[in-house]
Amino acid sequence: MPGPGYAFLGAEEQANVEQVLQSWDLTRYAYDVPDKTSFVRGLELAAQEIFGAPYCIAVNSGTSALLTGLAALGVGPGDEVIVPGYTFIASIGSIVHSGATPVLAEVDASLTLDPRDVEERITPRTRAIMAVHMLGAPCDMDALRAIADRHELALLEDTAQACGAGYRGDRLGTIGRLGAFSLNPFKVITSGEGGLLLTGDSHLYQRAYAFQDQGWSVLRADRDNTGGDILFGLNLRMSELTAAVGSAQLAKLDTVLDSVRATKQRLVGLIPELPGLQRRILHDPAGECGTLLVYQLPTATAAAELAATLGTRTLVESGRHYYGNMPQLAGLSDGSSIPFHGRARTDVPDYRVGSLPLTDDILARSVAVSVGVSDSYLGAGFGVTVRSTATEIESAAEQFTRAAEKVLG
Secondary structure (H helix, E strand, O other): OOOHHHHHHHHHHHHHHHHHHHOOOOOOOOOOOOOOHHHHHHHHHHHHHOOOOOOOEEEOOHHHHHHHHHHHHHHHHHHEEEEEEEHHEEEHHHHHHHEEEEEEOOOOOOOOEEEEHHHHOOOOEEEEEEEHHHHHHHHHHHHHHHHHHHHOOOEEEEEOOOOOOOOOOHHHHHOOEEEEOOOOOOOOOOOOOOEEEEEOOOOHHHHHHHHHEOOOOOOOOOOOOOOOOOOOOOEEEHHHHHHHHHHHHHOOHHHHHHHHHHHHHHHHHHOOOOOOOOOOOOOOOOOOOOOEEEOOOOOOHHHHHHHHHHHHOOOHHHHHEEHHHHHHHHHHHOOOOOOOOOOOOOOOOOOOOOOOHHHHHHHOOOEEEEEEOOEEOEEEOOEEOOOOHHHHHHHHHHHHHHHHHHHHO
């Protein structure tokens, strides 16, 4: 059960899939039945209502959602995009494939972008800030939006790990100019693969739609393709089978979140406050998904010992979520890790380990406990799930407490 949505897969998803298989309508476009609403279109419309966004595009992955968002913004060669050094590699990869340069910024104790460091890294070439809502919790969106507005930059939200989360009354993914979501197995809800892109800007919607659908106009309404921005696009469309599962999962989003949040509250209540053990800072405790419970210890040594005792790993060891575990970054200077437009570059920032000392320190001192997302690669190899019983939650809390007490003396 990688993400909490998996625990809620059931008859609704199966019925939708069977409906697709009975009709064999495997694509969103039904040219001979113009009034038919496909599952893909239905998912888009449902997402618009649930998240409160005027426009939504369903695509084949969260990575495609990010790349589509960057294309809609016109980000490309010569541009820089600020992105945290703690994020899944897809965030950085989407920037690289757009032709722009990723500029890595520090995260703070919230494990999200440090607004002060973001502002210090802005140059005349900066085009956008990618705010990544890591581990189910929001960035400091007031601060980041103020910075973006002050410097006339686009704010793009990577909401892959925080579907349904909020920030001071607004759903994440609707605060920036665009919001990208992932529906892969390790996310809050899942369709196996797939992604969503939200925006409130009709022009960005038009450009994004064209990019993910071979340059076609919105919903292919203009069959002559003569109106609006005429872009070369790619085929990043979501399939009907994916949308059939995703539609049922999206309808269960608040139920999933209620379950995860209740489980986390129960777990937190069973772990006592210990000197030297601090919970991650949350910019909106009521708005977070609650999929992970993160503790920060005084030293990296103590965190490593705690993680080893629990059979998990610290966040600095969480694979390609930490910039120091992304060997592709070293290839940006000579173009060896950039397909299609690889070439030597002399303008790339310093991506070596140590270039983000605050991030290095925080991640080395952080241990995550699974609540709704179980993913050892992410550093969530110990904990509970939304299906854990009260006895299992109590046992996990006791095990964590004993280990922490031993490490902290």
